[in-house]
Every structure is written in structure tokens, then in C-alpha cells.
Amino acid sequence: MLRGAHAIALDTKGRLAVPTRYRDWLREECEGQLVCTIDIANPCLLLYPLCEWEEIEKKLKSLSGMNPVERRLQRLLLGYASECELDGNGRLLLSAPLRQHAGLDKQVMLVGQLNKFEIWSETRWLQQVDEDIQALPEMDWTISDKLRDFSL
Structure with a gap:
């Protein structure tokens, strides 16, 4: 279970040190293999253990390439998807395009x-x-039927 907010400094090569409490779990669950992609709704990145990402890929594959919204979702999430592996020191290298998309520099939040x-x-x-705290009471929770059960 991945929870909590952690302040982390990226090193000069764009590597992120995963907090120690998650390293063993990630190595056990997915052999340290993860996939990072963009978030289509927020200026951040999404980092999945490989086994979780494979479920997302199945959902993306089930979407229609003929529906422009669904095709756009596939294009962005899969196009930016980058495999990452925990190194011996528990770090992940985030690619330059991903870092640029999310506006990451030295200080990040995991x-x-x-x-x-x-x-x-x-x-x-x-x-x-x-913004989230202020917007909660006024949010419109309406979404398309096709995406209602689609979770990232």
C-alpha cells in the first residue's frame, strides 16, 4: 500500500531516492520494476509498480482508437510511459521529458x-x-460512462 507524502531531492542526474520503507516492498512486488508516465489531469507524474501498470495497459488496450478522447488518453499515457528500475541504492532515474512535463527541478514530492x-x-x-481543499465543495463529479470505471 503506497501512501503518505515525502519530500525528496532529485540528484543532478534526475534520480529520485525512493523512501526506504517502500524499497523492499517494491523489490518483492515487482522486482524493482516500475513505469512512470504523465498525469493527464495534473502537472505531475504517475509512478506505478510494473504489475499495477500492466493492469492499466489492459484497460488502455480496451479503449477505442476511434473515439478521439479515448485515443488521446492512450496516446498520452502510453507515449510518455517509461520503464524505471530501482538501482542498488533505491533510486529511480526519471527521464528528461517526464521531468520537464511535470516541471520537476530539485525538490519534489512523492x-x-x-x-x-x-x-x-x-x-x-x-x-x-x-486548490483541492478549496475546490471540493464546488466540484462537478460528472464523467462519461465509458470512463466511469476506468481508474488510473
């Missing part, structure tokens, strides 16, 4: 979301938390 992590720039994370 945020557990049960089956995945979100990776945010620390500044954007703090802004997003404030």
Missing part, C-alpha cells in the same frame, strides 16, 4: 496513492493541495 505514486514539484504540490 505522494502515495494506494497503487501508485504521484511525483510533483514541491511548489506545485503545495499549490495543488490548497
Whole structure:
């Protein structure tokens, strides 16, 4: 179970040190293999253990390439998907295009979301938390039928 928000410094090569409490679990669950892609709704990255990502791929494969919204979702999530492996020191290398998309520089937040992590720039994370708290009472929860059961 991935949860909690962790402030982490990226090194000069763009590597993120996964908190120690998750390293053994990730090595056991997915042999340290993860997949990182963009979040289509927020300026952050999504980091999945490989076994979780494979479930997402099945869902993406089931979407229609003829529906422009569904095709766009496939294009973005799969197009940015990058395999990452925990190194011997528990670090992951985030590719330059992924870091650029999320506006990551030195200080990032690794945020557990049960089956995945979100990776945010620390500044954007703090802004997003404030916005989320303020927006909750006014949100429109309507979504398309096709995407209702689609979870990332």
C-alpha cells in the first residue's frame, strides 16, 4: 500500500531516492520494476509498480482508437510511459521529458496513492493541495460512462 507524502531531492542526474520503507516492498512486488508516465489531469507524474501498470495497459488496450478522447488518453499515457528500475541504492532515474512535463527541478514530492505514486514539484504540490481543499465543495463529479470505471 503506497501512501503518505515525502519530500525528496532529485540528484543532478534526475534520480529520485525512493523512501526506504517502500524499497523492499517494491523489490518483492515487482522486482524493482516500475513505469512512470504523465498525469493527464495534473502537472505531475504517475509512478506505478510494473504489475499495477500492466493492469492499466489492459484497460488502455480496451479503449477505442476511434473515439478521439479515448485515443488521446492512450496516446498520452502510453507515449510518455517509461520503464524505471530501482538501482542498488533505491533510486529511480526519471527521464528528461517526464521531468520537464511535470516541471520537476530539485525538490519534489512523492505522494502515495494506494497503487501508485504521484511525483510533483514541491511548489506545485503545495499549490495543488490548497486548490483541492478549496475546490471540493464546488466540484462537478460528472464523467462519461465509458470512463466511469476506468481508474488510473
